[in-house]
Amino acid sequence: MRSSSLYPRSFLQLILLSNVLVAMPLLGAVGYASLKLDDLARRSGDVMRQASLAATIGRSLPEDLDRMERSLRQYDVLRDPAVLDDYAAARDEWLDDLAAYAAIPLAAPVAPRLEALRGKEAAAYRGADKRGKGIAALEAAVAEARRQTGPLLFAVDNLAETENEAYQDEAERLRM
16 A cells, blocks of 8 residues: 655646645735725725714714794894794704714714704704794804814714824835
């Protein structure tokens, strides 16, 4: 009975075997880098989509607050309760946009502060009526929300930039 050996029987087999043994770790490294780059591209794409959505909704939030402030100023001048209906419509849009913005994972760090703004405005809104009672407190709450919204939106923009830079750094490390 002849024992099968693992040694090549010819010089050609030796060359082929050595090439295969050298290529296996290289193919493994290429496969690993490919998987990591795919994952990196997916995560980077998710962050960019979130940043785009945050930018789109982020432009609406100050506009909604402007409409709310404008309605309150009109009410101060006209004392027409119908103007407060315009405020309510703008407020509904603001609340929808605020909820959508807070639901973006990238905006999670500022979500509690957005919720605090919503809570302050809601308390002032509950205290106001169509006869003018509580309107000054509502104006102050909306103005405060307006002042604080800009820095919060800027903070989310900075988070997106930081994430993007981190992904670029990771991609550079994978290329090496």
